[in-house]
Structures are given as C-alpha cells and as structure tokens.
Amino acid sequence: MEYSGFFSEDTFSFFRSPVREIFKKVDLNEIYSFAGGYPHASTFPLEDIKALSAAVIDKYGAKAFQYGATQGVPELRAAVSARYGVPVERVQITSSSQQGIDVCTRILVDPGDVILTSNPSYLGALQSFRSYRAELVGVQHDSDIAQWERKWRTAIEECLATGKKVKFLYMIPDFQNPSGETLDLEERKLLVSLAEEYDFLIVEDSPYRELRYEGEPVQTIYSLCPERVLHLGSFSKILAPGFRLGWIIGAPELLDRIYVCKQSLDLCPPIMDQYIAAEFMSSGMLDRNLAKSIDLYRTKRDLLLSLLEKYMPEGVSWTHPEGGLFLFLTLPEGFDTVKLYDRALAAGVAYVAGAFFCTDGSGLNTMRMNFSFLASERMEEGVRILAGLL
Amino acid sequence: MEYSGFFSEDTFSFFRSPVREIFKKVDLNEIYSFAGGYPHASTFPLEDIKALSAAVIDKYGAKAFQYGATQGVPELRAAVSARYGVPVERVQITSSSQQGIDVCTRILVDPGDVILTSNPSYLGALQSFRSYRAELVGVQHDSDIAQWERKWRTAIEECLATGKKVKFLYMIPDFQNPSGETLDLEERKLLVSLAEEYDFLIVEDSPYRELRYEGEPVQTIYSLCPERVLHLGSFSKILAPGFRLGWIIGAPELLDRIYVCKQSLDLCPPIMDQYIAAEFMSSGMLDRNLAKSIDLYRTKRDLLLSLLEKYMPEGVSWTHPEGGLFLFLTLPEGFDTVKLYDRALAAGVAYVAGAFFCTDGSGLNTMRMNFSFLASERMEEGVRILAGLL
Numbered sequence: 174m175e176y177s178g179f180f181s182e183d184t185f186s187f188f189r190s191p192v193r194e195i196f197k198k199v200d201l202n203e204i205y206s207f208a209g210g211y212p213h214a215s216t217f218p219l220e221d222i223k224a225l226s227a228a229v230i231d232k233y234g235a236k237a238f239q240y241g242a243t244q245g246v247p248e249l250r251a252a253v254s255a256r257y258g259v260p261v262e263r264v265q266i267t268s269s270s271q272q273g274i275d276v277c278t279r280i281l282v283d284p285g286d287v288i289l290t291s292n293p294s295y296l297g298a299l300q301s302f303r304s305y306r307a308e309l310v311g312v313q314h315d316s317d318i319a320q321w322e323r324k325w326r327t328a329i330e331e332c333l334a335t336g337k338k339v340k341f342l343y344m345i346p347d348f349q350n351p352s353g354e355t356l357d358l359e360e361r362k363l364l365v366s367l368a369e370e371y372d373f374l375i376v377e378d379s380p381y382r383e384l385r386y387e388g389e390p391v392q393t394i395y396s397l398c399p400e401r402v403l404h405l406g407s408f409s410k411i412l413a414p415g416f417r418l419g420w421i422i423g424a425p426e427l428l429d430r431i432y433v434c435k436q437s438l439d440l441c442p443p444i445m446d447q448y449i450a451a452e453f454m455s456s457g458m459l460d461r462n463l464a465k466s467i468d469l470y471r472t473k474r475d476l477l478l479s480l481l482e483k484y485m486p487e488g489v490s491w492t493h494p495e496g497g498l499f500l501f502l503t504l505p506e507g508f509d510t511v512k513l514y515d516r517a518l519a520a521g522v523a524y525v526a527g528a529f530f531c532t533d534g535s536g537l538n539t540m541r542m543n544f545s546f547l548a549s550e551r552m553e554e555g556v557r558i559l560a561g562l563l
Numbered sequence: 564m565e566y567s568g569f570f571s572e573d574t575f576s577f578f579r580s581p582v583r584e585i586f587k588k589v590d591l592n593e594i595y596s597f598a599g600g601y602p603h604a605s606t607f608p609l610e611d612i613k614a615l616s617a618a619v620i621d622k623y624g625a626k627a628f629q630y631g632a633t634q635g636v637p638e639l640r641a642a643v644s645a646r647y648g649v650p651v652e653r654v655q656i657t658s659s660s661q662q663g664i665d666v667c668t669r670i671l672v673d674p675g676d677v678i679l680t681s682n683p684s685y686l687g688a689l690q691s692f693r694s695y696r697a698e699l700v701g702v703q704h705d706s707d708i709a710q711w712e713r714k715w716r717t718a719i720e721e722c723l724a725t726g727k728k729v730k731f732l733y734m735i736p737d738f739q740n741p742s743g744e745t746l747d748l749e750e751r752k753l754l755v756s757l758a759e760e761y762d763f764l765i766v767e768d769s770p771y772r773e774l775r776y777e778g779e780p781v782q783t784i785y786s787l788c789p790e791r792v793l794h795l796g797s798f799s800k801i802l803a804p805g806f807r808l809g810w811i812i813g814a815p816e817l818l819d820r821i822y823v824c825k826q827s828l829d830l831c832p833p834i835m836d837q838y839i840a841a842e843f844m845s846s847g848m849l850d851r852n853l854a855k856s857i858d859l860y861r862t863k864r865d866l867l868l869s870l871l872e873k874y875m876p877e878g879v880s881w882t883h884p885e886g887g888l889f890l891f892l893t894l895p896e897g898f899d900t901v902k903l904y905d906r907a908l909a910a911g912v913a914y915v916a917g918a919f920f921c922t923d924g925s926g927l928n929t930m931r932m933n934f935s936f937l938a939s940e941r942m943e944e945g946v947r948i949l950a951g952l953l
Contacts (some may be wrong), residue, residue, distance in 0.1 A: 178671040178730070179569075179695060180824050222628070226616035236602035238612070238803035268658055269829040281568040301827045305569060316911035340568070356739070388841070413628035415834030434570050437691045439659040443833050444805030445612075500743075 175375060179469070180304055199523065205555030207542040209348065210498055213473075216466040217413045221458050222449060229448040237445045243427075243436050245420070246444060249451040253406070253420050256454060263399075265428050266484075267435070268442045270407035274301045274343075276438065277376050277403055280430045281340045282307045289325070291375040293501075293530030293539070295350045295378065298343055307335065311532030314354060322363055329371050330549030341374040341403075342367070346394055347382040348399040348497025351530045351541035355495055358391050365398045374427075375422045380407035380419075381497035383463060386471035388495045400424050408450050410498070411463055415559055416446045470498070470545055471553070477544040480553055484560035498545040501527065504563060508538040522558045566702055573748045587594045589913065595945030597932040598913040600740065600888055603863075606856040607803045611848050612839060619838040621642055627835045633826050634818075635810070636834060641840040643796070643810050646844060653789075655818050657825070658832045660770055660797035660809030664691045666828065667766050667793055670732045670820045677722045679715070679732040683891075683920030683929070685740045688733055697741065698727065701922030704744060712753055719761055731764040731793075732757070736784055737772040738887025741920045741931035745885055748781050755788045764817075770797035770809075771887035771940070773853060776861035778885045790814050798840055800888070801853055806855075860888070863942070867934040870943055874950035881932075888935040891917065895953060898928040903952060912948045 201209060229237055244250060245266025254261040267273045274297065282288065284306035290298070292311025302309055310328050315321035332339050342364060346356040356364075368375050377394040395404035403423040408416050421431060435441075453459050474494065481491055481502075488505040504510065510526040517523065525537025547555060591599060619627055634640060635656025643662055644651040657663045664687065665696025672678065674696035676951060680688070700718050705711035722729050732754060736746040746754075758765050767784040785794035793813040798806050811821060825831075843849050864884065871881055871892075878895040894900065900916040907913065917929025 178669060178676075179673055180669045180820070191752060209630075211630055217625045217628040219620055219624060219628075223617055223620045226620075227613055230609055230613045230616075234609060235607045238607040238609075238805035239604060240599075240601055242797075268833075271827070272829045279570045281570060283569055286568075297827070297830070304824070357782050361888045409630075414630045415628035417829060417831070417833040430570075434694070437687070437694050438665050438828070439662045439807060440687070441807070443658075443807040443836055446833055446836065454838050540724070 179306075187383045192472055201470065201523065201546065204518070205522045205551055205558060206547055207544070207555065207559075208525050209543055209546055211543070211546040212410055212414065212466070212498075213469060213545050216469065217415075218453070218458065221453065221462070222413075225449045225452050225458075226445070229445060229452060230510065233448055237448055239444065241441045241444045241447070243432050243441050245442055246447045246451065249418075249447045249454075252454040253422075255528060257398060257406075257422065259399075259422050262425055263422050265421045265423075265431050265435070266442050266447060267405075267419045267421055268439055269417040270378070270405050270409065271297055271301070272435075272438070273374070273405040273419050273421050274298050274378065276431050276434050277341070277405075278302055278305050279432060280427075280434050283338075285337065287337045287339045289328065289339060289373075290532065291344060291349065291352075292532050293351050293527060294343065294532065296525070296529050298378065299530070299532065300364065302343070303390045307340075308332075314352070318363065321360070322367075323462070325363075325367055329367070333371070339371060339373045341376050343376045343378065344394065345378045345381075346391070348384065348494050348499070349378055350381070351499050351525070351527065352499070352501040353492040353494030353497055353499045354501075355391065359361065361391065361394045361397060364394060365401070368398070368401050375402045376405065377402050378405045380405070380410055383411050384467060384470060384498070385496035386467060395422060402512075411459060411466075412450055412453055415444075416450060418442060418446060418450050419445075453460040473544045473549055474500075476549055476552055477542065477556070480556040484556050486560065486563055491562065492545060498543050499541050502540045502542060504538045504540075506538055508563070510540045511537065514531065517559065517562055520558050520562060522555050522562075524559070545561075574842075588680065589908065591913065591936065593598075594908070595941055595948060596937055597907055597934070597945065597949075598915050599933055599936055601933070601936040602800055602804065602856070602888075603859060603935050606852070606859065607805075608843070608848065608852045612803075613771040613844065614846075615839045615842050616835070619835060619842060623838055625832075627838055629834065631834045631837070633822050633831050635644075635832055636837045636841065638811075638931050639808075639837045639844075642841045642844040643812075644656040647796075647812065647921045649789075649812050652815055653812050653818065655811045655825070656832050656837060657795075657809045657811055657819050658829055659807040660795050660799065661687055661691070662828070663795040663797075663809050663811050664688050664766070664768065666821050666910070667731070667795075667823050668692055668695050670698065670765065670817075670824050673728075674728065677727045677729045679718065679729060679763075680922065681734060681739065681742075683741050683917060683926055684733065684922065686733055686915070686919050688768065689920070689922065692733070697730075698722075704742070708749060708753065711750070712757075715753075715757055721758070723761070729761060729763045731766050733766045733768065734784065734823050735768045735771075736781070737769055738774065738889070740771070740887070741889050741917065742891040743882040743884030743887055743889045744867050744891075745781065751784045751787060752779065754784060755791070758788070758791050765792045766795065767792050768795045770795070770800055772796075773801050773885035774857060774860060774888070776857060776864060785812060785940070793817060801849060801856075802840055802843055806840060808832060808836060808840050839905070863934045863939055864890075866939055866942055867932065867946070870946040876953055879953065888933050889931050890934065892930045892932060894928045894930075898953070900930045901927065907949065907952055910952060912945050912949050912952075914949070
C-alpha cells in the first residue's frame with residue numbers, strides 16, 4: 174500500500190527534523206533545556222483555575238459541555254474584544270494559535286503560492302506553510318530600514334516576475350521567535366505600505382506581546398491597517414498552553430471564511446476551557462498573574478544575559494530581547510549547531526539549532542535559547558556546559 | 564483583493580448550505596428541533612466533571628497546563644487502549660473526532676483522488692473530503708448483499724478505469740449518521756475483502772457505537788483487519804461534546820503520519836480535558852453514566868417511533884435504529900425536504916434535509932430526525948407540526 178496525500182513526503186521529512194524528534198525522546202525536565210517555548214510551570218494559576226472550573230460548571234451547567242458556536246463562546250469573544258479594543262464581530266476563537274496559522278494558510282494559499290516572512294521565522298509556522306506546499310521567501314532583518322525595504326522589494330518583485338502570487342507576509346513583530354527582536358513603528362508601517370502597494374495580506378502572529386520586560390509597547394500591525402491584517406493571539410503565554418486556546422482578529426469577510434474552514438477542522442473550540450479563559454481574562458485574574466510572570470521572566474532573561482556574558486567565548490554574540498521567551502545566539506562562521514546538537518544533548522544541554530528557523534538553509538552558526546522554562550538555579554550550569562562545547 | 568486558497572470556493576458554497584446556516588440563526592432550544600446531533604443535556608455528568616477537575620489539578624498540578632505529547636497524554640491513551648483492547652501505541656488522541664476525519668483525509672488524499680462512502684453519509688465528513696477536493700463516490704445500501712457487492716465493484720472499477728486512485732472507504736457501520744442503520748458482520752467482511760482486493764484503506768467512524776439500545780454488538784471493521792483500518796472514536800456521546808476529544812486507532816505506520824500532521828494543526832490536544840476524560844473512562848464513571856444515557860435514549864427513540872406511527876401520513880417510511888441518535892425518513896417521490904425547510908422552520912420545527920448527506924444530489928424526499936436532543940414532553944407537538952406540513 175502506498176500512502177501519499179496532500180500532506181506530502183517533503184513535509185514529513187522536514188517535520189522529522191531532530192528538533193521535533195527530541196521532544197519524543199528526551200524529558201526536558203531531566204536536562205538543562207534551553208529548547209522549546211515552554212512557560213515556567215510556576216506561572217500557571219492552579220488555584221485560580223480550580224476555582225474557575227467549579228464556578229463555570231455552577232454558572233453555565235450543561236451549556237459548558239454541549240457543542241458551541243464555531244466562532245467561540247460569546248463570553249470569550251467579548252473578553253478578547255474588550256481587552257484589545259476591537260469589535261466582537263472581528264474576533265474568532267481558535268483551538269490554539271497554531272490552528273490560527275493553519276487555518277489562515279488553508280483559506281489563503283494554493284500550492285506554489287508565495288508566503289513572505291522574516292528569516293529566521295517561527296518553525297511551527299514554516300512547517301504549516303510547507304504542508305500546504307507554499308513557497309517560502311524569507312528576508313533577513315536589516316537595522317538600516319532603507320536597506321531592509323530594498324530587500325523586501327527585491328524578494329517580492331522576483332516572485333511577481335515569475336508569475337507567482339504573493340498571498341501574505343507572516344511576521345512576529347514583538348519579541349520574535351526565534352530572534353527575540355521587536356519591530357519599531359516605522360518598520361511596521363513599511364510592511365503595511367508594501368502590503369497595500371503589492372496587494373497582499375499580513376498575518377501578524379503575536380503570542381508574546383504581553384510579556385514585555387522593558388520599554389514601551391509598539392502599536393500592533395493590525396491597528397495600522399485593520400482591513401489587511403489577520404492578528405493571531407494566544408492564551409498559551411498569558412494563561413497556560415494546556416488550554417490550547419487562541420484567537421484571530423480580522424476583517425469580517427476573512428473571519429467568515431475562517432469560520433467555515435474551522436467547522437471542517439473541529440466544529441468548535443473546547444467549551445469549558447473557553448468559559449474558564451473568559452472569566453480569567455475579564456475578572457482581573459489575568460492581569461495579576463501576568464504581572465508575576467513578567468517579573469519572573471525579566472529576572473530569568475537578565476540572568477541568562479549575565480551568564481552568557483560570563484561564560485561565552487570571544488566571537489559569540491546574542492540578541493537582547495525586551496520581552497518574550499527567547500534570545501538568539503550567533504557563533505563564529507564555520508560552526509554548525511545542527512551537528513553540534515548530539516554532543517550537546519549527550520552533555521545534558523538542549524537548544525534549538527537556528528537553521529531550522531531559516532527558509533533557505535542558512536543560519537548554521539546560530540541557535541535559539543529559551544529562558545522561561547529552565548529553573549533559574551540550574552541556568553548557570555547549563556550555560557557553563559554549553560559554553561564548554563563551543 | 565482576491566481571496567482564494569486550497570480551501571476552495573466550491574467548498575465554501577457547500578458549507579454555506581442552509582443546514583449550517585440555521586445553527587447561526589436559530590436557538591435550537593426555542594424550537595422543536597430534530598436537527599443537529601446534540602446529546603441530551605441531562606446526560607452530561609456535571610458533578611463528576613466538577614470533582615474530576617479539582618482532583619486532576621491536585622494530582623497533576625502544572626503538568627495539566629503545560630504543553631503535552633502530540634499523541635495525547637499517556638493516561639488517556641492507556642484508558643482508550645484498555646477499554647477497547649488495542650495496544651497503546653495504536654492510539655492517537657484527537658481534538659474532536661471531526662479532527663480525526665480531517666487529519667486522515669489530509670495525510671491520504673490528493674486533489675482528484677476518490678473517497679468511497681455510503682450514500683447517504685455524514686455531512687461533516689463529506690464537507691471535509693470536499694475541502695481537500697476529493698471526488699466522492701457514494702454507494703446506496705442494499706439489503707441483498709450480492710447486489711450491494713455489485714454496486715461497490717461497479718463504482719470502484721469505474722474509478723480505476725479512468726485512472727483515478729481510490730484512497731479509502733469511509734463508513735459509519737454502527738447506527739449510521741444519517742440513516743441509523745447498522746452493518747452486519749457479513750457486510751463488514753465484504754468491505755474488508757474489497758479493501759484488500761483493490762488495495763485501499765477503510766476509515767471506520769464510530770462515534771455512536773456504545774449507544775446500543777437493543778441487539779448484540781457487531782465486531783468493529785478494525786478488528787477484522789487492523790492493518791488496513793483507521794478507527795475513529797469520540798468522547799462527544801459518552802462524556803460530552805464540549806471536551807472536543809476523540810481518538811484514532813490504527814497501524815503505527817499510519818499513526819506516525821497522523822502524529823506529524825497533527826503537530827502542524829494544533830501541537831497537542833487540551834491537557835486538563837484529557838486528564839479528566841482519562842479518569843472518567845478508567846474509574847467506572849463512564850460506564851455508570853453511559854447506562855443512564857442508554858436508558859434515556861432508548862425511551863426517546865421508542866417515543867419518536869410511536870409518534871411517527873401515530874401522526875405520519877400514508878406513504879412516509881422510516882428506519883428503526885438499534886442505537887445512536889438518528890432515524891431517517893423517506894417521503895413519497897416528489898417531496899423536496901430542502902424546499903420544505905423554510906416552512907418547517909417558520910412553523911417552529913427543524914430537521915436536516917437528506918439531500919445534504921448525499922454525494923450525488925439524490926435524497927430530496929428524505930430527512931434526518933434526531934431524537935436525543937428534544938425533551939420527551941415536547942416531542943409529540945414537534946412530530947404533529949411536522950406531519951401537518953407533509
């Protein structure tokens with residue numbers, strides 16, 4: 174029997190990359206892990222959730238367990254609408270923000286269509302895009318905005334010259350995964366003007382936006398152009414990943430297509446979980462919990478930065494994120510963090526090789542380091558081991 | 564801006580059929596509804612779930628809210644494995660059994676490939692298949708098995724003659740949605756022998772199997788040929804739809820592909836919900852609750868059958884399901900239940916037109932009636948109104 178379908182062999186082989194396989198083989202609690210994008214366990218509001226579970230069952234009864242609206246329960250849509258200042262009819266609840274990426278790609282992209290993105294970009298999004306046989310075009314950031322604009326224009330015009338359709342630009346503008354970098358307002362405006370000029374959409378993926386440890390928030394890309402941007406949010410970093418809940422904010426015309434597509438995927442998001450998330454968000458619990466998470470993560474980021482300073486050899490550089498969960502290391506040319514990975518794991522330390530985030534096989538001398546998951550008291554030993562390998 | 568993607572316009576227009584639109588417009592609690600596949604609210608074990616939510620948070624702590632394995636948490640896989648007598652490595656947990664349908668189609672089907680199914684068949688599955696641009700070939704049941712076999716062979720050979728690939732046969736063998744019919748053992752064996760002869764897979768969708776009100780269970784198709792059958796199960800009818808949890812049982816080679824695909828869809832199913840479902844299934848609560856649901860639904864089925872007998876005019880016939888949630892009405896030739904629908908809704912009664920379950924535009928004089936949702940004391944008035952319209 175031959176198994177082949179739209180979810181193609183190419184996709185499979187990419188998904189089978191070592192970065193995914195380790196999550197099958199290794200218990201991240203037993204090593205010094207800078208891999209993954211796991212929140213720290215202490216940030217999960219267990220007592221709040223326990224109280225809310227009981228309260229939601231008392232309040233909603235059977236309604237918390239029946240089929241529900243594909244768009245999400247009204248209470249959660251209203252909570253997202255109120256928190257982010259968008260009309261409720263522009264809010265679709267998703268069963269994880271990964272589903273948000275999947276569903277946007279599914280309604281917008283045909284095989285061979287182009288998706289533009291930063292290079293590097295979020296691995297899980299690249300995997301989803303590849304599974305739809307999209308062509309990925311990645312553009313490296315440039316601190317000179319005129320130079321960055323030239324790179325985007327060159328990339329776009331090369332696509333158009335060969336008759337390809339550019340469907341959307343995918344971007345994580347706040348504390349990017351993997352780089353930790355944040356786009357400033359001028360850079361965001363440039364992306365919007367390119368989207369308008371060349372008539373494509375922007376998918377703004379924003380799971381870390383609320384985890385800011387310093388500096389001032391920059392306007393969302395969505396707020397600059399609400400008709401042309403699909404904004405993806407997530408409860409994974411402000412409540413807990415185990416709920417698998419996220420949201421999409423966008424124009425009603427686009428949400429209507431997403432609604433229809435989501436019906437065929439899973440009919441609706443889990444109901445009790447949505448009521449819990451709604452109460453958590455609208456009652457003030459979220460803000461109290463978030464303040465604690467921000468304090469914890471700021472400390473952990475500062476600790477990792479100081480440890481890198483202390484242990485890393487000459488020639489290694491890294492980003493200084495203002496928020497989020499990650500920073501990005503660049504080693505001297507010639508290093509190969511994919512090859513180094515098995516030795517690192519044998520020595521008890523894990524990271525994610527930067528090449529997996531790149532659209533074009535570059536980034537061999539880079540790696541992503543997560544600072545949210547590993548206990549602070551274990552971080553020094555982890556960095557020491559890693560530095561010893563370099 | 565033009566929006567088009569793999570999830571095509573054809574699919575959209577089908578999804579926009581009135582059967583889906585009514586769930587946006589009408590509160591099913593305010594009419595006499597024989598539409599939908601909603602369990603009765605009284606079957607949801609609210610007190611059990613409340614107790615289990617607290618117990619699961621105490622037992623698992625932060626683990627109940629962190630990211631989890633894509634295959635599902637080990638405890639839930641073990642519970643499904645033990646209940647259905649299959650090895651745990653053959654169990655994948657899904658975020659709803661609708662996701663099971665979607666993911667099987669996604670890994671197996673390319674545009675233009677053929678999916679065989681009964682005619683009529685489950686609407687949500689047909690929608691998913693169409694969204695992947697599969698060609699649907701439906702075969703009507705025939706009580707003469709030799710005649711039924713001839714129909715399948717003719718359908719298959721017509722596909723093969725035109726160079727098309729038959730990827731799988733989709734079947735709900737127990738208390739089918741919409742017909743309520745159950746395949747006997749000989750019929751199941753025939754499907755397996757056809758799958759072996761023509762080298763395709765069988766997707767056995769079995770959400771109602773445990774809701775049997777009379778007669779003896781028939782072996783699953785999976786048990787007849789574990790290497791060639793993907794068996795889909797659901798918690799929606801044995802716990803509650805609001806959890807959006809189901810499972811796939813199948814060969815490791817196929818589950819491995821499903822695992823990879825599911826990563827790109829939503830990374831993993833919701834964690835606390837899985838722990839609750841695991842405790843519910845393995846503690847005996849499920850069996851106690853199921854016994855009560857079966858008693859309730861048997862009474863409701865018998866009531867609906869007796870009311871149809873009492874009120875339906877000459878020339879109307881219906882199936883006598885041994886379990887599940889539905890029966891299927893056939894009106895005299897010339898009736899059009901799609902056209903009748905607006906008048907029915909205006910009179911306060913809802914059903915689902917049979918044509919929506921058909922692969923080929925047939926079934927205009929049929930309708931699906933659900934007997935699980937509507938309160939027993941309101942059923943007589945609903946049937947009286949419906950009969951009055953015919």
